[in-house]
Amino acid sequence: MTKVEFKDMSFGYDTKIILDNINLTFEEPGLVCVLGPNGVGKTTLVKCINKLLVPKAGVVELNGTDVHKMSFHEMAQHLAFVPNSSGNTFSMSVLETILMGRHPIAGWTTTDEDIEAVEQAITILGLDEFVSRDVRALSAGQVQRVMIARGLVQEPEVLILDEPTSNLDVKYQMGVMKFLKSYAHDRGIIVIMVCHDLNITAAYADRVILVYNKGIYADGSAAEVLTAENIEEVYDVKAKVFYEDGVPHIFLVPEY
Amino acid sequence: MIGTYPIEPEDVWNQLMIAIFGGDRESTIYHVVIELRMPRILGAIVCGFGLAICGTAMQSMLKNPLADPYTMGISSGAGFGAALAILLGIELIAGGGVVVNAFIFAIVPAAVIMFLSRFRQATPTMMILCGTALMYLFNAITQLFMLVADPESMSAVYTWMVGSVNGITYSNLVIMVVVTVLGSIYVQIMAGQLNVMGLGDESAKTMGVDVERRRLIVMLVVTLVAAAVVSFTGIIGFVGLVAPHIVRTILGSDNRYLIPASGIFGAVLLMASDVAARTIVAPQMLPVGVVTACLGGPLFMYLILRNSREAWT
Numbered sequence: 001m002t003k004v005e006f007k008d009m010s011f012g013y014d015t016k017i018i019l020d021n022i023n024l025t026f027e028e029p030g031l032v033c034v035l036g037p038n039g040v041g042k043t044t045l046v047k048c049i050n051k052l053l054v055p056k057a058g059v060v061e062l063n064g065t066d067v068h069k070m071s072f073h074e075m076a077q078h079l080a081f082v083p084n085s086s087g088n089t090f091s092m093s094v095l096e097t098i099l100m101g102r103h104p105i106a107g108w109t110t111t112d113e114d115i116e117a118v119e120q121a122i123t124i125l126g127l128d129e130f131v132s133r134d135v136r137a138l139s140a141g142q143v144q145r146v147m148i149a150r151g152l153v154q155e156p157e158v159l160i161l162d163e164p165t166s167n168l169d170v171k172y173q174m175g176v177m178k179f180l181k182s183y184a185h186d187r188g189i190i191v192i193m194v195c196h197d198l199n200i201t202a203a204y205a206d207r208v209i210l211v212y213n214k215g216i217y218a219d220g221s222a223a224e225v226l227t228a229e230n231i232e233e234v235y236d237v238k239a240k241v242f243y244e245d246g247v248p249h250i251f252l253v254p255e256y
Numbered sequence: 257m258i259g260t261y262p263i264e265p266e267d268v269w270n271q272l273m274i275a276i277f278g279g280d281r282e283s284t285i286y287h288v289v290i291e292l293r294m295p296r297i298l299g300a301i302v303c304g305f306g307l308a309i310c311g312t313a314m315q316s317m318l319k320n321p322l323a324d325p326y327t328m329g330i331s332s333g334a335g336f337g338a339a340l341a342i343l344l345g346i347e348l349i350a351g352g353g354v355v356v357n358a359f360i361f362a363i364v365p366a367a368v369i370m371f372l373s374r375f376r377q378a379t380p381t382m383m384i385l386c387g388t389a390l391m392y393l394f395n396a397i398t399q400l401f402m403l404v405a406d407p408e409s410m411s412a413v414y415t416w417m418v419g420s421v422n423g424i425t426y427s428n429l430v431i432m433v434v435v436t437v438l439g440s441i442y443v444q445i446m447a448g449q450l451n452v453m454g455l456g457d458e459s460a461k462t463m464g465v466d467v468e469r470r471r472l473i474v475m476l477v478v479t480l481v482a483a484a485v486v487s488f489t490g491i492i493g494f495v496g497l498v499a500p501h502i503v504r505t506i507l508g509s510d511n512r513y514l515i516p517a518s519g520i521f522g523a524v525l526l527m528a529s530d531v532a533a534r535t536i537v538a539p540q541m542l543p544v545g546v547v548t549a550c551l552g553g554p555l556f557m558y559l560i561l562r563n564s565r566e567a568w569t
Binding site: 047050051052071072073074075076077079080081083086087088089090091092093096097100101103104108154160 | 315316319320321448449451452454455456458459461462463464465466467504508509510
């Protein structure tokens with residue numbers, strides 16, 4: 001079973017510490033949502049897992065090995081990252097972009113297995129009608145679905161997503177969250193995503209990590225973490241939380 | 257064979273057979289075909305191929321459609337080196353002349369960029385801006401030298417700065433071919449990684465590419481190819497920039513196909529330009545760089561306008 005472990009990890013830029021002495025373990029398959037206000041270090045936290053950022057102190061281990069001692073190629077066999085934009089400079093079709101997700105595991109040529117994985121991801125994400133379109137000509141929401149599809153075809157043990165639903169309408173947000181949760185359980189993989197929507201998180205996350213004040217403020221189930229007190233303390237907004245079948249529904253109280 | 261001395265294709269074939277298997281090697285036609293035109297044609301092919309490959313690799317790895325050996329300062333560095341030798345008689349290696357000077361100074365901008373990349377964590381944008389700054393710097397110093405040059409030397413520098421495949425010899429060709437072929441093979445092997453690098457550094461790293469290391473090595477390889485080519489031909493701009501773009505509008509951006517196709521297109525473009533340069537105002541010759549821009553420019557403009565929504569947004 002795959003295990004990601006933060007051990008006394010600190011990260012900062014120059015003298016400014018963003019995350020301080022983080023100890024965290026990801027082991028159980030399922031959907032983990034990382035929440036917190038803007039600028040607290042949610043994306044920083046997940047980027048330390050796949051070596052995109054280098055901790056100032058401590059280590060992040062993947063299956064017991066410090067990720068900074070692993071090559072990028074070795075790491076890509078286990079981890080996939082879904083950014084929230086495509087980054088394409090030149091014209092690339094949706095099909096080509098998704099197919100590139102096979103790069104870490106594919107050989108020199110495209111195999112039937114690669115095509116099958118890509119076709120499956122295209123169908124799952126509802127991208128059939130866009131396959132030959134240039135990614136840069138798609139809407140932000142469509143691009144996010146392409147990026148998720150690219151991450152899926154990498155067939156990772158840990159899938160990390162940076163705000164994958166931020167540009168999606170509510171239907172697709174719910175669809176993507178539902179899919180990621182069932183995908184995580186069906187494949188037995190860990191899906192870690194940075195997100196902002198408290199209710200969507202509460203509805204689908206198996207585990208919620210609330211980042212605040214340079215550390216992990218709360219870590220547990222949605223019902224344990226998304227309490228009115230925690231939300232008020234971390235986001236500085238008043239909230240009322242109702243429970244239905246154990247799932248919290250959060251109502252943010254507007255201040256006039 | 258098209259030129260000021262018209263030769264039938266059959267005669268060209270015969271002279272090639274003589275060159276390979278032996279025969280009358282003293283005839284005028286043999287001299288024109290094998291000694292004058294063949295190295296020039298082969299030089300244009302190798303030069304066009306090499307510059308186009310360099311442009312394609314640079315554009316992909318730096319994620320910048322304006323990257324090519326010229327905008328990265330490589331050609332300007334070579335021009336500066338050549339000007340040092342021609343105008344001031346300074347040779348970095350005794351007896352090396354213009355070629356060695358040009359080769360060494362072509363590598364200088366790339367070395368600065370690679371240093372910044374390795375030790376200052378320069379982004380692709382910073383790298384291309386540094387290249388452009390060095391291009392202006394080398395051009396400015398070369399212009400300064402030309403201000404105080406005598407007319408004959410100035411003419412020689414000018415001829416070098418607009419590029420020509422005229423003076424290429426078979427011994428030059430051997431070096432150009434070896435470096436270009438080896439460089440092209442390496443770049444082709446890296447095509448898949450260049451595709452991934454085009455998605456951005458973060459995406460590329462999470463897809464298994466050691467971006468900084470790969471960029472350094474590809475940069476070194478394409479610099480050597482560009483330096484080896486321009487040292488013998490002078491500055492031939494435009495091919496490295498435009499060939500990848502033109503092919504991209506037809507074949508798409510997958511470097512596995514784009515790299516060889518750009519190379520072939522660059523070779524054809526430069527060869528056609530050279531033929532035009534030799535024949536348009538015969539017996540005079542136009543600088544091949546001018547003809548390349550005149551042939552490729554309108555085609556490029558047409559493709560930009562036709563495909564603006566698909567290829568460039």
